[in-house]
């Protein structure tokens with residue numbers, strides 16, 4: 001039956017088992033020797049070793065930047081071809097890497113000729129090491145190409161490098177890239193806040209930049225969609241493309257989409273300041289897998305989703321209405337072998353020789369950064385100045401070489417930074433320089449790979465002082481090139497790299513100029529054995545956590561997330577078949593509609609816990625305004641009986657449904673009334689309520705200590721609700737509360753604890769909606785003087801797991817029954833068949849009065865033939881031979897609203913869908 005949950009077949013390996021297996025396979029693939037026939041034979045069956053073979057055949061000698069980029073093979077094409085092994089062709093998984101920037105920037109040489117240059121930056125460097133996939137890179141080539149001839153020629157030139165261009169015009173680049181990406185998101189994600197200019201101007205430009213951002217993302221999506229082939233993996237990169245997962249999934253929900261952020265993700269308190277905070281988060285959550293460099297960034301993201309969107313944060317990721325977006329940390333690495341090998345190259349050795357000669361007798365300190373405010377270049381230089389100030393003996397023995405690569409030069413903030421840095425450097429060189437030497441060599445330009453490697457190799461102390469940095473690959477590259485020198489790395493604790501290289505580096509707070517200055521002194525004076533130990537530690541990390549591992553791990557996790565989601569989906573009941581349900585309703589002659597109230601017939605609440613202003617109103621449950629009319633029509637249909645079955649107070653049901661002609665079952669069916677009559681209790685007798693006071697005491701305690709939580713005291717239950725409290729705090733408090741309850745007040749009591757998504761309810765044992773329906777159905781039937789059996793049942797609600805027994809109560813039996821009439825429940829429907837255990841009359845209580853326990857008028861309503869009512873597989877005919885239920889399988893519809901883990905046959909996403917359905921039902925009723 002759809003909706004039936006199994007705890008998972010033992011044959012299906014767990015996620016961890018699958019990932020471990022994939023890891024082993026990857027390891028095996030790398031160690032596999034191509035002429036090892038036995039291994040080849042075992043791998044042939046599934047092609048798992050194909051990647052290894054291809055790498056071995058095509059990349060045996062590793063690669064060199066220039067050859068790779070500008071050689072005939074193309075950037076990725078050297079690993080793109082399949083290969084023949086024992087007559088069998090293996091093919092790699094296609095990977096579409098989508099990033100704002102292509103790994104090459106284009107320079108126009110003529111109308112239809114282009115020259116391609118490598119783009120500098122960590123993302124490019126990292127992805128160069130990825131060899132396992134057949135990779136295509138989709139992105140912007142960094143130039144405006146307005147004419148068709150130029151676009152065509154560039155597309156062809158890039159194709160040779162396995163790159164596909166997205167053409168962005170000047171205006172969009174200005175608003176999307178310079179504006180929204182680099183003036184808003186970049187500083188915000190690095191804790192530098194939103195632009196502070198004149199409010200009105202900022203607000204105005206903000207909106208148009210955000211619109212341009214979305215437009216640009218759509219342009220990237222269009223190119224991806226054009227080149228996408230079934231089975232491809234689409235890996236979206238960075239803050240430039242936060243809308244891309246959403247646009248891609250809207251186009252094709254089966255696409256495998258991952259998104260990785262290369263910058264930090266800030267604390268949710270920072271992200272909250274962004275006007276488009278929710279839209280961006282939701283757009284990213286459309287991805288299957290979301291990755292960050294560190295656990296901290298991942299934690300901040302999940303926290304933003306719970307606090308800002310009100311979604312569920314779990315150890316696996318973020319869950320919304322059963323859809324899980326996996327969130328995890330995947331620390332990037334570098335292709336360390338490429339750097340180590342480069343040191344042996346003649347060009348690099350020549351550079352090394354030159355540099356050694358040029359700076360002979362001096363210790364070399366090195367900074368390599370894009371000229372970006374997050375890199376803390378002014379702070380670094382000021383710390384160096386302080387060091388020189390305090391250590392006069394070092395003044396002519398040390399130089400600081402600062403490579404400051406120009407970046408985002410159209411953004412005013414970056415222009416300001418350039419002049420600020422120049423000014424500080426000039427001042428310090430003026431102060432400590434001599435006629436023949438200056439302490440700071442500042443270069444506003446990038447270096448080629450060989451020059452950079454040489455520089456890394458001859459450096460004594462590398463200085464990375466980022467104020468925030470997603471990872472910082474320069475620190476990794478420096479370590480990789482220090483095999484012989486074993487220099488010291490001074491590293492900002494605010495760079496992601498501090499998580500991995502923290503033990504070997506000297507960690508500093510870049511804002512603390514004094515601390516950085518004294519760390520420089522410590523590093524320059526560090527004894528050789530300490531340097532060796534620190535270096536070894538970092539070298540080990542850098543050479544065992546490579547960019548290739550990073551990419552493989554991400555893609556492997558993404559592949560697995562898809563499998564996991566498919567497995568989850570299989571257990572999720574299908575969508576409610578509205579048309580069929582309406583049709584069957586129309587053809588039936590005696591229908592019973594059992595409807596929940598909260599979150600079934602109320603208006604959906606957008607963001608629990610984050611809706612300032614109208615929360616008080618929301619605390620009072622209100623019928624969805626669009627339901628008034630359909631409910632009136634349905635409740636006046638003689639062939640239809642409606643029961644509102646709710647956990648709410650009687651007064652809440654009175655207020656919302658008093659005017660309709662229907663049955664109201666309040667407090668999970670403990671109280672029942674037909675709207676024309678008065679309330680009666682249906683509580684089982686001898687209900688033990690001794691636990692109430694002590695539980696109430698605990699609930700009061702937690703309500704006092706959890707702002708915006710409240711509790712409700714009902715006749716047979718107590719509910720503590722933290723829907724409007726801080727989600728994370730509420731959850732922690734709930735855990736504490738439960739622990740306390742279990743070990744204290746309810747440890748020896750017969751109660752049930754029902755955990756809602758934002759509530760904890762304690763009820764007397766056995767009080768469920770299913771049990772209640774059992775008691776109240778007879779009353780409904782005979783008081784309506786039904787003359788024909790109920791032949792259509794619809795049970796629809798946002799019920800907790802405990803209350804889902806109401807779905808199974810009506811579920812026609814499956815085995816041993818002819819498929820058409822699967823269940824037939826019968827009982828004597830005459831008035832005499834219903835008796836009250838304690839009093840001959842039904843007890844009355846005042847509508848809306850607060851419940852009190854152990855009232856004299858409390859009575860239970862049971863059906864004489866209760867046992868036969870439950871008799872399975874038999875058609876029990878009593879007295880007048882009337883079957884109360886004559887329910888065919890196809891005329892029973894159980895449906896959970898807004899829950900995916902359910903025993904109901906079907907699902908509806910929200911009460912808005914319930915509105916759509918009930919409107920159609922009403923239309924069919926009146927037709």
Ligand SMILES: O=P(O)(O)OC[C@H]1O[C@H](O[C@H]2O[C@H](CO)[C@@H](O)[C@H](O)[C@H]2O)[C@H](O)[C@@H](O)[C@@H]1O
Pocket residue numbers: 101120121122123124126238262263332407408469470471472473
């Ligand atoms: O393309 P640009 O605007 O010129 O910027 C260059 C890149 O800068 C950022 O790099 C980040 O990625 C690195 C690798 O993961 C990481 O080590 C570093 O800490 C980050 O700052 C940016 O995220 C890229 O998209 C840019 O291409």
Ligand SMILES: O=c1ccn([C@@H]2O[C@H](COP(=O)(O)OP(=O)(O)O)[C@@H](O)[C@H]2O)c(=O)[nH]1
Pocket residue numbers: 119120121122123125126368369370403405445446447448452471472473474475477
């Ligand atoms: O003249 C230069 C300076 C730097 N880089 C590269 O730029 C990247 C910088 O990456 P990082 O993660 O340190 O910072 P990002 O610039 O991405 O923020 C590193 O791979 C450097 O090798 C380069 O190619 N040429």
